[in-house]
Amino acid sequence: MTTQAKAARSRLDPEPIPRRDWLGLSSLWAALSAFLFATLGMIRLPKAAVLASPSKKFRIHLPENLQPGQAFVPPGRSVAVFRDESGVWAISTVCTHLGCIVKPTAEGFECPCHGSRFAADGSVTKGPAPRPLPWLKVNVSGNTLIVDAGAVAPAGSKVSA
Amino acid sequence: MSVASPPRNPLQEFRGNLRAAPRRFLESAFRTGKPATDRTRSTFVFGNVFLHLHSVRTHLWSLRWRTTWGLGIASAAAFFITLITGVLLMFYYKPYPEVAYDSIKDIHFVVPAGRFIRNIHRWAANGMVVTVILHMARVFYTAAYRKPREFNWLIGLALLATTLGLSFTGYLLPWDQLAYWAITIGANIAQSPREVTDALGITEWFDPGGFQRLLLLGSDEVGAEALIRFYLLHVMILPLVLTALLAVHIWRVRKDGGLARPADADQRLGPPGEDVYPVFTQAPTRTYHLAAIVRGRTPAVGRGPENTVPSMPHLFYAELAVLMLTVFLCLALSLIWDAPLKELANPSVPENPAKAPWYFLGLQEMVSFSAFMGGIGIPAIVLLGLGLIPFLDREESGSGDWFGGPGGWPLVRRSIVWGLAAAAGIEAFAIQFGWLRQWFPHIPQLIITAINPGTVLTVAYGLYSLWLVKRYGSARAGALGLFTCFLCGFTVLTIIGTYFRGPNWEFYWSPSQWPSH
Numbered sequence: 001m002t003t004q005a006k007a008a009r010s011r012l013d014p015e016p017i018p019r020r021d022w023l024g025l026s027s028l029w030a031a032l033s034a035f036l037f038a039t040l041g042m043i044r045l046p047k048a049a050v051l052a053s054p055s056k057k058f059r060i061h062l063p064e065n066l067q068p069g070q071a072f073v074p075p076g077r078s079v080a081v082f083r084d085e086s087g088v089w090a091i092s093t094v095c096t097h098l099g100c101i102v103k104p105t106a107e108g109f110e111c112p113c114h115g116s117r118f119a120a121d122g123s124v125t126k127g128p129a130p131r132p133l134p135w136l137k138v139n140v141s142g143n144t145l146i147v148d149a150g151a152v153a154p155a156g157s158k159v160s161a
Numbered sequence: 162m163s164v165a166s167p168p169r170n171p172l173q174e175f176r177g178n179l180r181a182a183p184r185r186f187l188e189s190a191f192r193t194g195k196p197a198t199d200r201t202r203s204t205f206v207f208g209n210v211f212l213h214l215h216s217v218r219t220h221l222w223s224l225r226w227r228t229t230w231g232l233g234i235a236s237a238a239a240f241f242i243t244l245i246t247g248v249l250l251m252f253y254y255k256p257y258p259e260v261a262y263d264s265i266k267d268i269h270f271v272v273p274a275g276r277f278i279r280n281i282h283r284w285a286a287n288g289m290v291v292t293v294i295l296h297m298a299r300v301f302y303t304a305a306y307r308k309p310r311e312f313n314w315l316i317g318l319a320l321l322a323t324t325l326g327l328s329f330t331g332y333l334l335p336w337d338q339l340a341y342w343a344i345t346i347g348a349n350i351a352q353s354p355r356e357v358t359d360a361l362g363i364t365e366w367f368d369p370g371g372f373q374r375l376l377l378l379g380s381d382e383v384g385a386e387a388l389i390r391f392y393l394l395h396v397m398i399l400p401l402v403l404t405a406l407l408a409v410h411i412w413r414v415r416k417d418g419g420l421a422r423p424a425d426a427d428q429r430l431g432p433p434g435e436d437v438y439p440v441f442t443q444a445p446t447r448t449y450h451l452a453a454i455v456r457g458r459t460p461a462v463g464r465g466p467e468n469t470v471p472s473m474p475h476l477f478y479a480e481l482a483v484l485m486l487t488v489f490l491c492l493a494l495s496l497i498w499d500a501p502l503k504e505l506a507n508p509s510v511p512e513n514p515a516k517a518p519w520y521f522l523g524l525q526e527m528v529s530f531s532a533f534m535g536g537i538g539i540p541a542i543v544l545l546g547l548g549l550i551p552f553l554d555r556e557e558s559g560s561g562d563w564f565g566g567p568g569g570w571p572l573v574r575r576s577i578v579w580g581l582a583a584a585a586g587i588e589a590f591a592i593q594f595g596w597l598r599q600w601f602p603h604i605p606q607l608i609i610t611a612i613n614p615g616t617v618l619t620v621a622y623g624l625y626s627l628w629l630v631k632r633y634g635s636a637r638a639g640a641l642g643l644f645t646c647f648l649c650g651f652t653v654l655t656i657i658g659t660y661f662r663g664p665n666w667e668f669y670w671s672p673s674q675w676p677s678h
Contacts, residue, residue, distance in 0.1 A: 046376050046390075053380045076509055097532055098349040100342065100511040112513035113346060114529040115666040126599055128529055130356045130606045 056150035061143055062088065069120070071104035079136060079149055080104050087158035090136040090147045091122050097129040109133060121155060202471040212477070214408060216415040218469035219476040221430050222422040222561070228303075229420065231483035232296035236324075237407060238487040239289035243327075244400065246282040250275075254334065256392035258385050261336035262505045269502065280495035286328055288491060290520050293324050301550070301644050302573075304560045304637065305421035311551035313413040316406055318548055323403045325520065330395035332518055333388060341506035342515040344391070345383050348374050350528060350536035357533055360607045382508070423561040430468050513664045522658030523651050526588075527615035529666050530596065535615050542619060543647060550644070554636045566637035572629070576642040580649025583621045587614045588657055592668045622646040 060074045060081065068084035073093065078101055081090045093102045093109065100113035108125070109118040116127030123132040137151035138159045193204035203217045222228060253272055255264045268275035297317060300306055306314035333344040354370035364371070379386030414420065423429065503512070517525045527535030559565025564573050591614045597604050622643060630639035663669040664676060 046379065048379070051380050052386050053382055053384065078509065098346045098353075098528065100345065100515060101509055110665060112511050112665055113342070113515045114525075124598065125602065126595070128531055128598075128609075130532070130610075131359060 057146065057148045060145050060147065062145060064143075073104065074147075077147075077149070079147055080109070081138075081145065081147065084158075087160035088138060088140060088145060089153075089158045090138050090145075092134050092136055092149065094133075095129060096124075096131040096133060097127070102133070123155075196471075196473045199471060202473045205473045206471075212473075214411045214415065215472050215476060216419060217472055219472045220419050220422060220426070221468040221470060222426040223420040224470070224475055224479060227563075228422070229299060230295075231479070231486075232292050232299050234480050234483040235487050236289050236292035236296055237411075238484040239285045239292060239491070240403065240407070241484075242285035242488060242491055243282055243289065246278050246285065247396065247400075249278050250282060251396060256334065256388050258336060258388055258506075261334065261388060265335045265337075265502060276499065277495055280498070280500050281491050283500035284491045284494040284498075285487075286331060287519075288487065289324055290328055293321055294520075297321060298644075298648060301640075302564050303421060303562065304554075304565050306551040307421070307554065307557070307560055308551070310413075310417045310421065313410060313417060314551050315548055316410045316413065318544060320403065320406050320410060322544070323399055323406065327395060327399045327403065328518060328520070330391045330399065333383075333391045334395065335502055336388065336506050337503040338506055338512045339501065339503045339516075341383060341508065342512045343517050344387065345511075346515065346517065346525070346528075348377050348383065348387070350532060351377050353532035353536050356531065356606065356610055360605065360610070421561045423559075423565075426561065427468050432468075514662055514666055516658070516662075519655060519659055523654035526654040526658040526662070530591070530613035530615050531610050534610055534613060538610075539615050539619055546643065546647075550640050554640050556635060556637050559637070564641070566641055567633040567635040568629075568638050568641065572633075572638060572641055573645050576625075576629075576645035577649055579625055579642075580622065580646035581653060583625075583646070584618055584650045584653035587618050587621070588653065590614075618650055622650065 058074070058077060060077075062072060062081065062083060066072050066083050069082070071080040071082060073080050078093045079090050080093050081088060091109075093104070094100075095102050095111040095113065095116055097111065097114055097116050100111050102109040102111045102116070102118065107117075108120045109122070110116070111118075111127065111129070114128050116129035117125045118129070118133050119125050121132075122135065124130075132155065134152045135155050135157060137148040137153045139146040139148075140159050193201050193208050196202040196205040205212070206215060206217045207213045250268060253264055253268050253275065255261060265279075268279055270276070300314065300317065329347060333340045352370040352374035354373070355364055355368065356370075358364040358367060358370065375381070377387070377390065378384075379390050516522060524535060524540065527539060529535070531538075556566070558567075559569070564570045596613060597609050625646060626639040626643035629642040630636055632638070657668075661668055661670065663672065663674070669675055
């Protein structure tokens with residue numbers, strides 16, 4: 001016999017893993033994970049699956065006497081529509097800085113809130129705006145336009161009827 | 162019958178109990194009786210769940226006006242005034258876009274005293290912002306954030322942020338032009354991390370800005386969803402957060418050994434005067450010294466008898482005086498100036514100029530250089546810097562004294578000059594000569610985000626305070642310089658934003674020069 005025989009565990013010795021501790025800890029962890037799981041479910045609450053905002057797509061009629069270089073702003077929309085010989089196009093009038101509505105001017109656009117200026121093609125000439133004003137997707141059928149203010153078109157893409 | 166009790170009349174007993182009921186009710190509610198002796202004054206405080214946030218006895222140093230100027234209590238008082246007037250306004254206010262504006266008009270013109278209550282609410286809210294900032298300055302300049310008060314300084318910062326959040330969320334509720342465009346700008350500041358993610362081209366996969374804005378507005382524009390969210394934050398979530406933090410904040414003042422005072426405060430005060438009523442009218446029947454010895458970190462361990470007086474009445478009467486003064490100021494201002502109400506919100510025509518509430522105009526000034534740095538980057542750096550102060554300044558000299566620490570008032574004076582000059586200089590330069598975009602129209606946005614008047618000013622302040630640390634060999638000197646510069650920058654930017662910015666955020670010396678259309 002080289003190894004010493006292990007003494008048999010006595011009735012009075014403590015259990016290796018106390019049963020009460022194990023049960024207590026596991027119920028604590030169960031409660032904690034249930035709580036975390038419920039929290040994860042609640043975190044999703046602030047973002048609804050469907051956003052409560054009106055459709056960004058709308059139909060407009062261009063005025064007959066709209067001159068090249070002159071902006072047409074449909075009432076209640078944050079879009080400026082232009083027309084020249086090569087076609088029509090629409091530029092968003094929501095400032096890319098902090099979302100104020102820019103005003104079309106002779107040179108382009110100017111923002112009332114923090115003084116950003118944009119050229120007629122929407123590119124930034126002055127001020128804090130980080131990006132040019134986006135061009136928007138336009139569909140033409142006759143004198144009727146369908147503008148999608150939620151879809152960005154490449155700058156310079158004029159659409160002819 | 163074996164029971165030898167005297168004959169009793171149940172009805173008479175009932176009548177006696179009935180007659181004694183009011184007295185017994187009062188005894189059961191106010192268990193300790195009148196606070197007439199030192200002992201009952203103590204039980205008056207620690208037997209009351211609200212009063213026991215304060216300690217039973219208060220040091221005479223804490224009661225001097227020039228220790229605190231009552232600023233902390235004044236901001237708490239302003240909060241209670243907004244709480245009461247806010248609940249009154251809730252009876253008539255309706256948080257839906259179609260009717261919100263009309264309900265404010267009703268409060269203004271139809272509800273009895275409605276205009277007065279709304280004015281008080283607004284003035285108390287403004288006063289709270291002022292007193293919270295001044296209170297923070299008081300705590301900083303008396304070095305009251307030092308060990309063991311570090312954590313309470315952090316709770317104070319959380320209270321500052323909650324106060325500003327309450328003011329901002331309240332701003333949307335009238336649904337007028339001012340409100341609508343301030344919130345549009347605010348929500349887009351929340352979205353401004355896109356300035357960086359767009360420049361890096363990763364917005365499609367990683368868009369914290371868009372997420373923050375969506376969380377705030379619940380939609381992609383400011384509408385009914387945004388209004389109900391701001392309303393919920395304003396009347397429920399933020400007041401609860403603020404109340405909880407406030408309770409911890411005040412309670413920790415007591416746990417940290419009262420207000421900070423110089424180590425030799427007792428010598429400087431001398432023995433309590435004859436007029437301090439009363440010092441001891443009765444020997445204490447119970448002491449808590451054992452508890453203090455057991456927990457060796459308690460601030461009172463190892464200290465001799467001090468210049469303390471019972472909190473009831475000395476501290477509570479002083480606090481009541483501050484409360485009354487705050488109420489008086491709010492009432493007086495409300496009688497003189499009405500809270501503004503502009504036209505109904507119009508989503509197609511921004512206000513020009515669209516100005517945030519005055520305490521955010523410094524931020525708006527920085528935002529007019531870069532949305533991300535001005536609205537999120539620099540405020541985060543400032544909050545982080547303020548939070549780090551008690552952990553970097555581990556010195557002990559000068560605690561409890563105004564402008565205590567190496568250099569003292571002369572250092573603060575020089576920092577004021579530097580802070581004002583740097584802020585005014587960089588602003589004057591940007592107003593006179595423009596900034597990178599005008600000089601190099603095709604410059605990448607990231608460079609403007611990194612280098613703009615706001616960040617240049619922040620770096621100038623940071624370098625100055627590092628130089629102070631080196632020159633005085635003391636972190637406290639650097640902190641004094643940095644905090645002073647921060648206050649000066651805040652003041653200069655706020656004044657420029659308030660008085661010198663006109664339509665299109667152009668610089669004008671006076672509103673009379675604004676273009677007329």
